[in-house]
Amino acid sequence: MSNPKIHIRENLEKSYSDIFTNETLAALSKLSSFNPIIKELMDVRIQRRNNRIKNKQRIKFLDPDSLIEGTTILVNDARSGNFEGKPVPDDLLRQWVQGTGPAAKPNAPLKNSIRNVAYALLSGADGWMFDGEDALGQINSMSLDNQRNLKLAIQRSPVFLEVAHTVAQEMNKWSIGFLGRTIIEDWEKQLDFTTIIFRARGLHLDDRHIKDEMGSAMAASIVDLVLYVVNNYENLQKKGSSIVLYLPKIQTASEAGLWNRMISALEDHLGLEDGTVRVYVLVEQLEATFQLMEIRAALGKHFVGFNTGRWDYINSVSDAMCWDRNFVNPNIESITMTYGYMRNYEDRVRRAVNTPDRSGNFALWQGGMEPNIPVGSEHGVAISMDKALKGGEREQLEGASGKWVAHWKMVHIIRPIWEKKGFQNQLGRKFPALGYSLEDADGLLELEEAPRTVDGARNLISVALQYGNAFGQGMQAAALKPADFFNNDNVLYLMEDMATGEIRVSILWEWIHKKAVITCDDQGSGVRKGDTFSPDLFEKLLEEEYEKLLIASDRDVHDGSKDTTLPISKEIVKTFVLNKEKLPWFIDLLNINLNNVEIDEARKRIAKYILEFIGSGKRITENLDF
Incomplete structure (x- = not known):
């Protein structure tokens, strides 16, 4: 074993020596000190949940005169924008469409598995969130395959270029049949169009292959942060690309603060300026919506924007209210982004990103997921694409600077919504200031009449x-x-x-x-x-x-x-x-x-x-x- 502070399962260190380099092993060892801190914070999270259930308590806003736990920032300062941020980097200023999906396939040889990355980078999406969490299978060593494929693609390795050339031809064949035109003119040039973003696993998950020196499973967040950044930061910087992460499942500003300390520790270890790594936060948890400005402040110079998802957020509301017999959701199909508590959640996010920090910096709001795929009957596709376009148009009108799609075929269907408007983003669009009243809290739990069948x-x-x-x-x-x-x-x-x-x-x-x-x-x-x-x-x-x-x-x-x-x-x-x-x-x-x-x-x-x-x-x- 190369480093006594971490233990890697079976022979994975050898078979993935391109991922477990001396540099990544050293960084994993360095950040392993955060492992017990994460575990303790997750225990606190569960205890907080259990206490709310036991005492039948709703989530509340923080005391404005208190400190954000784990930071030196006052809650009131965070809410008023009195904290240090950083401007949005150039390659994130226009993110009309971000695609999402993993960089690997289960039980697939390299040339088949890495096709996922080729589809993504040739799609025409402004950014692509390569998923290490909710969309990435974890059987066998898929998490490491995911990292390997990304590293090979970012390096522009011969195997990736060979696959990308073939994939480009297949994508154009589809687009001619569906859109009546090609979508890729110069495939090699197209590969540099999309900003690469990586979603690490949440603090609540453990890695399946690594333990710390105490024999405790390593938090997956540490593993994903280290492997992605250390393996790719030099090549990304050579290309002039930002190093960007999506952070999932954050519930509180104290958790965001822990992420901030981990990222800063890694930057320091690598000799990078603080704030080099930029992060979006997926607002997937009800409790986070009560602490949006506090989360922004806790992430400081690393923060770049929020994303409003649907499924995870609905689940968090359901879980937070599991003790209340009067809180019962309707059919899942009825809980759209315009439904009761979802509408109010989205409204708080757009207000939070358009509150300036002390230097006048605003943040981005990336709209939620479009899960439709244009595959089916002509009638079915037409109906679903109309629904997808209306959803995108609604988010654009509400103030989003772009949205997500779950499949590369949707990129050129959704992109014109923002393209025809012409502006890069909606940074600084005027909305009322965030409120912290009982009425605001109640709005985040607003149920509306809808079928239950x-x-x-x-x-x-x-x-x-x-x-x-x-x-x-x-x-x-x-x-x-x-x-x-x-x-x-x-x-x-x-x-x-x-x-x-x-x-x-x-x-x-x-x-x-x-x-x-x-x-x-x-x-x-x-x-x-x-x-x-x-x-x-x-x-x-x-x-x-x-x-x-x-x-x-x-x-x-x-x-x-x-x-x-x-x-x-x-x-x-x-x-x-x-x-x-x-x-x-x-x-x-x-x-x-x-x-x-x-x-x-x-x-x-x-x-x-x-x-x-x-x-x-x-x-x-x-x-x-x-």
Whole structure:
């Protein structure tokens, strides 16, 4: 072992010596001191959650006269913009469309796996967030494949250039058929158009391959930060590109402050100026929306903007309010970005980025995800693309400087929304100042009347089962739709990631444990308007939706998964939803079963997790096979 402060599983240090270089090993060792700090902060996070549930408390704004924990910044100073920031770098000033997706594929040879990067960098997106978290499978050593592919692409290695040349021809063939024109004129020049961004894993996750000197699983955030930055910063700087990260699942300004200290420590270790690494923050957690300016201030010169996602945020609201029997979400399809609490969340984000810091710097607001893919019947594609365009137009009018797409084919469909306006971004657009009243807090939990139906429950169950199955197969980003629409090309597949599973099981848990009322009759199940969503009804629907997946074609449900990872997915969904105590993360139960295909072993691991969490409030986050 090259460094006694870290331990790398099996022979991975040797087989990934291009990733585990002397430089990255030294940096991992340096930042390993943050590992126990992260673990302690995550324990505090869970304890805070548990106390809110126990005491039936809503999340509140911070005391304006207090210090942001872990910093020397007063909350009031943060809210008024009295903190040090930094201008948006040139290559992030125009981010009309950012694509998202992993840089690797499961169980694929290099030339096949690295195609993901070629599609991304040839897509015409202004930026591409290469995902190390929700959309990246974690079976085997995929997290390291992801890092390797990015490094090879950024280096412009011969293998990447060979693949990119082929991919460019394929992309042009598609675009001629769909758009009536080519989208790539000079493929080598096109590779330099897109700003490369990397999403590290959240503080709540552990890496599967590395432990610290105490034998504790290394926080995945440390591993991702170090491997991406150390392996690529020199080549990015030579090209004049910024070093940019997306930071996920931050709940508080104190967590943002910890990220800030880790990034600064790495910059210092590498001899980089403080503020060289720039970060977007995904506002995926309800608690973060109560601390937006405080998060900006805590990240200081590293901060560049916020992103407003949908699925993760809905899940966080559901989880934060799991104790309140009167807080029950409707069908997931009804919770759009204009729905009650989502509308108010988005409004707070746009106000926060347009509050200047002490030097007059504003920040960026990147709009949420467009999950549609233009594949299906002509009628289905037309309807879905119209919906996608209207969604993008709405965000642009509301003040977003761009949005996300989940597939490269959507880039040139969405891009004209901003392109025709002509301006680079909407930095500094005038909005009312952020408020911190009880009314503002209540708005972040505003429910509106919307359907709650048996069909809605079927959709939640079907996609949750499929997502858990895809996860076990190494596809954390998967094109999915409810089983009832498998043979209906008018209903398009949507690109779904980890948040897809999280929110669906959270809403199902709500409906059962809060005795949700169904809002209309359902002839197929015999459920009547006014009936409650019972455990018996859930189990009946679960069996029916599971049977549909067992008889589905290999196109929709891989045949090899039907007696391996699909039964495990069913067990996890059923256990999570029926468990009396709301578990904090669906991904925990999936993670502890990665690379396991035995249902009996899965049941043991699930039982172990629940016993540990209920008994001590501790999550099991490490790789049980390490």
